[in-house]
Amino acid sequence: MNVAVIQLSSQDDVEANLGRARALIADAARAGAELVALPENFAFMGDETKKREIAETVGDGRGGAMGPIVSSLVAAAEESRVSIVAGGMPEASGDRERPFNTSLLIAPGQGVVARYRKIHLFDVDLPDGTNLLESGATSAGAEPTIAEVAGRAGVPVTLGMTICYDVRFPELYRRLVDRGARIVTVPAAFTVPTGKDHWHVLLRARAIENQVFVLAPAQHGKHPRGRQTYGKSLIVDPWGDVLAQAAEGEGFALARLDFAAQDRVRAALPCLSHRRL
Numbered sequence: 001m002n003v004a005v006i007q008l009s010s011q012d013d014v015e016a017n018l019g020r021a022r023a024l025i026a027d028a029a030r031a032g033a034e035l036v037a038l039p040e041n042f043a044f045m046g047d048e049t050k051k052r053e054i055a056e057t058v059g060d061g062r063g064g065a066m067g068p069i070v071s072s073l074v075a076a077a078e079e080s081r082v083s084i085v086a087g088g089m090p091e092a093s094g095d096r097e098r099p100f101n102t103s104l105l106i107a108p109g110q111g112v113v114a115r116y117r118k119i120h121l122f123d124v125d126l127p128d129g130t131n132l133l134e135s136g137a138t139s140a141g142a143e144p145t146i147a148e149v150a151g152r153a154g155v156p157v158t159l160g161m162t163i164c165y166d167v168r169f170p171e172l173y174r175r176l177v178d179r180g181a182r183i184v185t186v187p188a189a190f191t192v193p194t195g196k197d198h199w200h201v202l203l204r205a206r207a208i209e210n211q212v213f214v215l216a217p218a219q220h221g222k223h224p225r226g227r228q229t230y231g232k233s234l235i236v237d238p239w240g241d242v243l244a245q246a247a248e249g250e251g252f253a254l255a256r257l258d259f260a261a262q263d264r265v266r267a268a269l270p271c272l273s274h275r276r277l
């Protein structure tokens with residue numbers, strides 16, 4: 001299966017962000033991608049008040065009400081005949097002040113087929129002055145989520161869905177692998193100080209210990225409110241090798257996932273069946 005991770009520098013103009021995201025989805029599909037993944041905050045990066053306003057109710061995509069962000073991506077999936085993991089986006093919750101940070105899987109001809117709400121929220125006060133309190137404007141999810149995704153050959157593969165800061169909680173990935181995940185997605189908006197030291201290490205560790213492909217599309221560069229993100233969107237294989245990394249700026253990285261090679265890694269080094277705890 002050919003996959004792409006899209007790298008964006010999202011700002012606070014939803015239409016402009018979606019326009020660039022859709023252009024890159026189309027480019028990646030033309031380059032052969034069957035599954036493309038968008039970063040966290042792909043539709044909006046800006047102030048929390050506006051984020052709350054653009055939060056959408058996420059239906060199942062089959063005739064239910066869809067907001068502008070989801071309908072735009074459902075149309076993109078249709079146009080390019082490609083499955084889309086739609087990063088993290090604000091999903092209306094019961095708490096008007098705190099939408100969920102939700103990742104969707106959208107399949108061509110099927111609309112939204114899976115929905116994951118970010119479980120671990122990024123509340124930190126870093127030595128460089130980075131002070132983020134995600135839980136102040138976001139509700140936490142509670143359900144580890146897997147979904148089936150099919151490429152052009154039509155053979156379904158199990159995908160585990162996570163978001164950004166989740167990558168620091170290996171027990172979540174164990175759950176997903178125990179439920180059959182062969183690919184995990186980690187759409188992100190990593191900070192620069194944590195990214196430079198942790199991004200590659202964490203993603204490669206999750207890939208190695210779980211023998212999964214890791215798709216990590218990321219935000220890059222400067223955003224409103226002085227935020228700056230690390231970029232370096234990655235595709236990692238189950239051995240931990242980096243198959244592709246996006247260059248600076250907006251764009252995408254593409255790789256072919258070889259599931260037979262994954263089976264060989266799992267057979268040769270069966271750490272998943274050597275677990276004792």
Ligand SMILES: O=C(O)CNC(=O)[C@H](CS)NC(=O)CCC(=O)C(=O)O
Nearest residue numbers: 041122132134164165189190191194
């Ligand atoms: O706030 C929003 O609008 C959307 N959410 C994000 O950008 C989130 C929370 S602030 N970013 C992260 O989780 C970065 C994690 C990270 O950098 C690390 O684990 O080191």
